[in-house]
Amino acid sequence: MLFRFTGQLSFGQFAVRTLIAVAYAIIFAPVVMIVMTSFFAQEIVSFPPSGLSLKWYANALSKPEFLRGLVTSFQVALLATAIGVPLGTAAALAIVRGEFRGRQALSSFLLAPLAVPGVVAGSGLYMFYVLAEDLLDRDIKATTEGLVAAHTLLAIPWTVRLVVASLQGLDRAAEEAAANLGASPFTVFRRITLPMMRSGIVAAAMFSFIQSFENLDLSMLLVGPGRITLPVAMLNYLEFRIDPTLAAVATVQIALVGLLMVITDRFVKLSRVV
Amino acid sequence: MALLVVPACLLVLALLIGPMILMFRISLNQFSPTQLMVQALSPDNYIKAATDPYYQQIILATLGIALLCTLLTLILAFPAAYWLGRMESRWKSLVVIATLFPLLVGNVVRSAGWMALFARDGLVNTSLLKLGVISAPLEIMYTTKAVIIGIIAVVLPYMILTLSAVIESIPRDLEYAAANLGASGARVFWRVILPLSGPGVAAGSILVFVLCMNTYATAVLLGGPRFKMMAPAVYDQFVRGNNWPMGAALAFMLLAVTMAFTVFGSVAFARKYRTG
Amino acid sequence: MAQLTLEKLTKRFGTSIGVESLDLSVNEGELVALLGPSGCGKTTTLRMVAGFLPPTSGRVLFDREDVTQLPAYKRATGMVFQSYALFPHMSAADNVGFGLEMRGLNAAQRKTKIDEALKLVRLSHLADRLPRQLSGGQQQRVALARALVINPRIFLLDEPLSNLDAKLRAEVRLEIRALQQRLGLTTLMVTHDREEALTMADRLVVMDGGRVRQIGTPQQLYDSPVDAFVADFVGRCNILSGRRANEREFRTTGGLLLPTDVASSERDDADAFALRPERITVVAGETGEVRGRVQAITYMGAQTEYVVALGDETLVAVRPTPDAGEPLAALKPHDAVSLQWDRKVPRLVPQTSK
């Protein structure tokens, strides 16, 4: 690969290409496998398939745990994004444009939830919720509210990171020019600053939604009967078996994530955001 | 202006910092099978985690697997990262998104994919049988091997994206200069590219090591019920054992290791290459 | 040192042309500069000589040896990069020693040669510094030493001075030229700076759009450009389009008649009149053949520039700044002047030679 020349491939170049192929095979194999399996006709996952079928999708829909999981995950992800992204955006704006001390520390503080392992944060919240339930005498664990609160911990740091990045790359001069031309501070914000943050906010919304939707570690201990997110429902199912019905559910999640990425990429170049 | 950060900070304070302090406090309590939790102020749970062979083995296995996976991931990711970092065509953004995509699909889904591949009559076994490499199906599921492959698949994109960002910033002319001075491809790699990728290698390795340490779904699904790593062990303490103090202590240890590495990483190297 | 020969060297990027059918030979010890506007294929040519880029067709020869298929690391060319491309993790001495190490020299042998090379560029005292601890000029000299220490067969310079400030540039220019002549280096240099090319090179290759326009000594290119592009690129030049009127005059499209000697034009398709500003004499008053009015006078220190309107056309003349009291010193805009030149000096050339 280095100094690829007109001559034939050297051993080193061959090894390098093989490693690249292996790396991407490992990355894609499980995803491709799940999508394929969901269309296989037979019940037991095996090769070669005896035929192709869509019946597992119908079967998945008939299983209440998956349907409810899908609805719960969707609700939670939507609400966590709706709460976390505005809060994170406000904080990012203050961190980049504000003139007070300790902004760097604040930014690290708001990014901290990303650094805490999901299982650890989830355990802490679990104990916190249980003790708070005793104090307040109402349900928190296994409620949508409890899950949404936990998932804002995913939305806020992602939003802060992405919006801060989008703001830092921008020139302050445009805002100053607008003010110089007679725009009030609110107008400057609405006409100049907000459009400049747009790509960051769109990306933040996508990441927040997806991170919440596919989250397992943080949510595991916070779900309960009737309030189970899709990844937890899948995990519970998978502890007993892997079958095309589950593959169908997983494929729905894959398609949803893919769709969101494609839509987001139309607004902001994802390859430049990450 | 400063007021705008208050709501977000309060949320993080209430939902992360508060519970972490609570957790630390609980980790100093004691467990009794009848009363569940007894108020105390003792480091017993930590001592037990460090000395009891059961926990010792979990901790050592977790560290070992994390270390091995980090090393393998580094070796596997470097060529791909170089390829991506040096790519100039319009395909580049597509490859970046394709690398990112499996990452966002989630670990449960990907573990399920491996389960389908590794099953007794899954693709791996049937292909190998057909090719005549093996004569009886391999038992891949519920082995350490399966977990390691599953973990590598999870962390590879992080490593590739982190490394490729650093490699991209190494001027191409340095490679040409080295070749001009007589260095073959391999020597250009060892003498120029690798040393200059140092910060990326360190940042990527730390990130990946931490992610490996915290593996949950992959360990549970591919390792089976008897396979133990730290994160599943923490979960078990709460769900199966109802032992909050021990669970809290294990969780806190996991947090401490993670934080130590992360803080060290972010102090030593620029953080901007972190992708998730 | 070797002789460098390029035969029909061509590089296409997809359908677009990088370099088209370039023929050139650089003799032993000669410095040839590739000169042309940005994007004309200079760097592409140099990279094919160094072996970084495989040609689409054509050959590269060092002496009589065909090196077209030889990988870069076996070519033994010494290249100074525009960006210097110093290894940031190695000291100046280690940078210089890298090529020696690749050639299998042991530490002691390397040390002698490194010391010698650093002394050559007067950097012995900074041997242990990292590149980022050196100034731009010092970095450039490390790059020079690094390329020279391996006794390259061909010496390659890619815009070697473009990252230096103006004052340093003039100095380094002379220094490199002196070094090149003393060591007898066969050198191919790339530049878009005509002054650099004219002062340093034995011969120039003027390129445009991947093709060679003219090859020659600085003098030949300056005084006898083959077309208007070369005339303009090699130095400031008045270029007026039109046709020759008779053996002794050129008629511009504006109808102006300018004295010339058609014998000085070797080409029949000439449709432009090229005359360098410093070849024009300005005389106050309406006395000569070519009369006009001063439009602007710009003082430039030792020289003064006169823009003179002749009907619809303008000509620019550059003269030594006159002393106070000379007739020209009193000249003001709108004054009548006449312009004079030796008939044999203007070139009648085609606008383009394609």
Ligand SMILES: Nc1ncnc2c1ncn2[C@@H]1O[C@H](COP(=O)(O)OP(=O)(O)O)[C@@H](O)[C@H]1O
């Ligand atoms: N890697 C490449 N891919 C496509 N086109 C290229 C590439 N490198 C150079 N070119 C094109 O070839 C032409 C010559 O480029 P170059 O040799 O760099 O010009 P110069 O050095 O004279 O400024 C330019 O039009 C440039 O756009």
Ligand SMILES: [Mg+2]
């Ligand atoms: Mg160039």
